Amino acid sequence: MRVKTSQKFEVVDLTAKVADAVGRSGVVEGLCTVFVRHATAAIVINENADAGFRHDIIAALDKLFPQGVWQHDKVDDNGAAHLKAAVLGPSEAIPVGGGRLLLGTWQGIALVECDGPRERQIVVDVRA
């Protein structure tokens, strides 16, 4: 799937789209892997009911990784974005049971854009 982000640093909920892909796959018991094909974006599973938490992820990562102090900034000025994405990781794996994602009540799947706005390619792989 492709997701267009609209801001420099942003958390985009993907839960409904991934759940849709699992439903269309016809897989009843298996594993769903969600993988973003970029070095400055990440996939996370966490709280998705509270929009405040999405802001907290962004604020916390900004505190950990300030702009403009990294060696990679000499290449294309986005060292902080790479570090944020590296710490979060490019993928998550979610068990599938009864034909649906076995997420907890408060868990959602999100793309974390660390160097947008851009169009991001995300692979959703569902296997029995």
Ligand code: ZN
């Ligand atoms: Zn770079």
